[in-house]
Amino acid sequence: MNMSLDIDSVLQKLKEILPGEKEFIGLHEPCFGGNEWAYVKECLDTGWVSSAGKYVEKFESMLAEYTGAQKAVAVVNGTAALHICLKLAGVDCGDEVIIPSLTFVATANAVMYCGAVPHFADVEESTLGLDPSKLADYLKEIAEKRDGICHNRLTGRAIKAVVPMHTFGHPVDLEPLLEVCRQFGLELVEDAAESLGSFYKGRHTGTFGRLSAISFNGNKTITTGGGGIILTNDEELAKKAKHMTTTAKVPHRWAFNHDMVGYNYRMPNLNAALGCAQMEQLPDFLRKKRDLAQKYQALFTGIHGVQVFREPAFAVSNYWLNALIIDEEFVAQRDELLEATNAVGIQTRPVWTLMHRLPMYHQCPRMNLSVSEKLEQRIINVPSSVIMCELK
Amino acid sequence: MNMSLDIDSVLQKLKEILPGEKEFIGLHEPCFGGNEWAYVKECLDTGWVSSAGKYVEKFESMLAEYTGAQKAVAVVNGTAALHICLKLAGVDCGDEVIIPSLTFVATANAVMYCGAVPHFADVEESTLGLDPSKLADYLKEIAEKRDGICHNRLTGRAIKAVVPMHTFGHPVDLEPLLEVCRQFGLELVEDAAESLGSFYKGRHTGTFGRLSAISFNGNKTITTGGGGIILTNDEELAKKAKHMTTTAKVPHRWAFNHDMVGYNYRMPNLNAALGCAQMEQLPDFLRKKRDLAQKYQALFTGIHGVQVFREPAFAVSNYWLNALIIDEEFVAQRDELLEATNAVGIQTRPVWTLMHRLPMYHQCPRMNLSVSEKLEQRIINVPSSVIMCELK
Numbered sequence: 187m188n189m190s191l192d193i194d195s196v197l198q199k200l201k202e203i204l205p206g207e208k209e210f211i212g213l214h215e216p217c218f219g220g221n222e223w224a225y226v227k228e229c230l231d232t233g234w235v236s237s238a239g240k241y242v243e244k245f246e247s248m249l250a251e252y253t254g255a256q257k258a259v260a261v262v263n264g265t266a267a268l269h270i271c272l273k274l275a276g277v278d279c280g281d282e283v284i285i286p287s288l289t290f291v292a293t294a295n296a297v298m299y300c301g302a303v304p305h306f307a308d309v310e311e312s313t314l315g316l317d318p319s320k321l322a323d324y325l326k327e328i329a330e331k332r333d334g335i336c337h338n339r340l341t342g343r344a345i346k347a348v349v350p351m352h353t354f355g356h357p358v359d360l361e362p363l364l365e366v367c368r369q370f371g372l373e374l375v376e377d378a379a380e381s382l383g384s385f386y387k388g389r390h391t392g393t394f395g396r397l398s399a400i401s402f403n404g405n406k407t408i409t410t411g412g413g414g415i416i417l418t419n420d421e422e423l424a425k426k427a428k429h430m431t432t433t434a435k436v437p438h439r440w441a442f443n444h445d446m447v448g449y450n451y452r453m454p455n456l457n458a459a460l461g462c463a464q465m466e467q468l469p470d471f472l473r474k475k476r477d478l479a480q481k482y483q484a485l486f487t488g489i490h491g492v493q494v495f496r497e498p499a500f501a502v503s504n505y506w507l508n509a510l511i512i513d514e515e516f517v518a519q520r521d522e523l524l525e526a527t528n529a530v531g532i533q534t535r536p537v538w539t540l541m542h543r544l545p546m547y548h549q550c551p552r553m554n555l556s557v558s559e560k561l562e563q564r565i566i567n568v569p570s571s572v573i574m575c576e577l578k
Numbered sequence: 579m580n581m582s583l584d585i586d587s588v589l590q591k592l593k594e595i596l597p598g599e600k601e602f603i604g605l606h607e608p609c610f611g612g613n614e615w616a617y618v619k620e621c622l623d624t625g626w627v628s629s630a631g632k633y634v635e636k637f638e639s640m641l642a643e644y645t646g647a648q649k650a651v652a653v654v655n656g657t658a659a660l661h662i663c664l665k666l667a668g669v670d671c672g673d674e675v676i677i678p679s680l681t682f683v684a685t686a687n688a689v690m691y692c693g694a695v696p697h698f699a700d701v702e703e704s705t706l707g708l709d710p711s712k713l714a715d716y717l718k719e720i721a722e723k724r725d726g727i728c729h730n731r732l733t734g735r736a737i738k739a740v741v742p743m744h745t746f747g748h749p750v751d752l753e754p755l756l757e758v759c760r761q762f763g764l765e766l767v768e769d770a771a772e773s774l775g776s777f778y779k780g781r782h783t784g785t786f787g788r789l790s791a792i793s794f795n796g797n798k799t800i801t802t803g804g805g806g807i808i809l810t811n812d813e814e815l816a817k818k819a820k821h822m823t824t825t826a827k828v829p830h831r832w833a834f835n836h837d838m839v840g841y842n843y844r845m846p847n848l849n850a851a852l853g854c855a856q857m858e859q860l861p862d863f864l865r866k867k868r869d870l871a872q873k874y875q876a877l878f879t880g881i882h883g884v885q886v887f888r889e890p891a892f893a894v895s896n897y898w899l900n901a902l903i904i905d906e907e908f909v910a911q912r913d914e915l916l917e918a919t920n921a922v923g924i925q926t927r928p929v930w931t932l933m934h935r936l937p938m939y940h941q942c943p944r945m946n947l948s949v950s951e952k953l954e955q956r957i958i959n960v961p962s963s964v965i966m967c968e969l970k
Binding site: 215216217218222223226227230231233234235236237238262263264265266290291292295298299301403404405409411412433434435439440441442443444445446447448449450452453454455456457460524528534535536537538539544545546 | 926
């Protein structure tokens with residue numbers, strides 16, 4: 187029985203999988219191997235780089251077609267997408283929104299932009315995402331439906347929505363979560379920022395909630411430089427999303443009228459052009475990312491004290507970001523492993539600090555977060571770029 | 579004495595100045611005649627398109643150097659820039675902010691994003707921007723300083739800032755406005771969205787207020803696709819602006835900690851690359867735009883009932899968007915002129931609908947807005963692209 191994690195062995199395994207000639211291996215670097223130049227150059231040649239141009243619509247169509255969502259509305263980034271999703275799901279000033287504490291800060295920030303309060307829920311170890319049964323038990327205890335609206339009996343505030351986040355691309359267990367939402371009169375909004383190319387029981391993530399948000403930041407499976415998209419199966423909501431994200435201007439040949447407080451959230455055509463070229467390569471990217479994940483899994487099979495996280499049985503994950511899960515007894519060595527890997531140019535990082543620990547969210551309501559708190563100490567993300575498959 | 583505006587003559591003059599071979603002449607089309615492709619291609623070749631890369635810093639340096647501001651922080655668009663400027667100027671939930679009613683809707687929206695209330699002030703005909711003496715008289719009437727903070731005696735709310743907007747690029751009369759702000763304890767934040775390349779008494783607009791916002795939307799003097807920048811002479815505020823616009827992440831080798839509610843407002847490197855190439859051409863663009871403005875002025879000298887707006891005596895304007903000002907007795911013909919020009923592919927438009935007429939701002943506090951209301955009927959913007967100089 188090992189008394190400690192063998193850091194040298196882990197480092198050795200990582201080196202085996204990584205392209206040796208590179209001095210620095212980032213967590214997730216983009217891959218531009220298709221029509222990126224051609225499409226971007228066309229924007230420059232025609233002058234269409236900004237609010238008008240064909241690539242925004244084309245990118246939206248490609249995303250709708252690929253995910254199976256009825257409609258897709260391209261925006262400036264994933265945070266903006268989630269902000270608009272929440273507003274369209276009816277989240278108002280003073281409401282509460284259930285989100286995981288284990289998430290990137292954008293999930294909580296988007297709630298704050300609506301003037302609402304994040305309410306933190308725990309995740310399950312098998313998905314790294316919201317735990318439906320723990321949430322159901324918790325809501326039975328603290329929530330009640332009054333006039334069809336879910337209320338937090340402790341704070342008196344309305345709870346309007348549940349926002350699962352598909353951590354590192356791995357789908358949350360959506361069906362039981364949808365059932366909890368139905369039971370308590372809550373809207374499901376998916377934070378699918380990380381899960382482009384991830385499927386739950388054969389259906390693309392981001393098509394289960396009333397609305398969902400995907401990110402195309404530079405570190406995502408595909409990138410538009412900065413960008414995001416809103417998915418929905420509700421055509422009316424999609425129209426409203428487009429309207430709200432384009433300053434709520436009322437169409438007219440020349441008059442500038444706006445009928446509500448809108449946002450300047452549209453994706454520029456230049457960025458959409460990049461996105462179209464990236465989308466063409468998505469199946470190839472996903473295949474390579476799956477290969478890489480399998481290599482990690484095979485290599486680490488014999489290493490005591492560390493598991494490579496695998497997609498849940500009901501899911502096909504995009505394996506956006508691979509994660510090592512350290513056994514509980516070895517968490518004291520997490521920082522040592524982070525030091526050792528980063529010191530040799532292999533970028534690794536722990537999971538995000540849990541939301542309820544951040545100063546601005548420390549006073550927000552939360553359930554018992556024991557699983558999240560344990561996982562926070564155990565997760566280490568490892569390099570997961572598409573280009574790693576190509577360099578070997 | 580003419581009893582009506584001679585629409586045919588106006589149309590004829592516009593045709594004289596416009597490149598005849600083009601079927602459609604837009605109000606403001608971008609010009610990519612420099613290193614745009616080289617810089618953008620470098621982003622694609624190196625993979626640096628998103629949150630990291632050298633062009634964001636380079637673009638910020640170029641803007642600081644050109645404008646003379648101490649610091650510049652590049653963001654995703656002008657609206658986002660103004661939002662952060664207002665927050666950093668101390669605008670909080672429930673405060674009031676004085677803005678012109680004659681402006682693009684983003685000025686008012688940015689105030690709303692802070693949870694504050696826009697308070698509409700009138701403009702003067704000579705600048706199309708805030709009227710300092712009318713504002714001073716109004717504040718004497720409705721405002722009082724209590725504990726160093728300006729309060730609206732009618733609403734009880736604090737008035738925190740004054741946001742002049744340099745309409746079509748023409749500088750507001752800044753010195754007397756700064757004096758009003760000093761007198762009443764108000765922060766000056768410049769909405770310089772349209773005024774890159776415009777100078778007030780030899781100093782660049784956007785360097786007079788505590789903070790200011792410039793836009794690089796596709797229709798602006800230079801473009802980054804979508805983009806904006808925050809200017810300030812206060813190094814501490816610049817640091818905070820960078821922090822707030824990059825999710826307020828606390829720097830660390832691997833840990834994700836955030837110390838306040840931040841925003842995902844950074845400008846992607848891809849867009850900054852475009853901006854660097856555009857900035858290199860700015861002096862040339864400005865020269866061409868000034869030539870075009872002079873042509874408009876010369877051509878319309880003999881036309882009864884229409885003036886071409888000229889920069890105020892204290893200013894050198896970028897002439898971002900040229901404007902015809904119809905004499906008051908002929909305002910009934912404004913729409914006829916808009917019809918006639920747009921019908922032949924010469925894009926024209928009236929000024930924005932005044933903010934206090936929009937449904938979401940109708941109930942906001944306002945002073946007498948008689949000058950704005952008259953100007954609203956009289957302004958018609960005409961094509962002003964740099965490329966118009968090149969096509970002739």
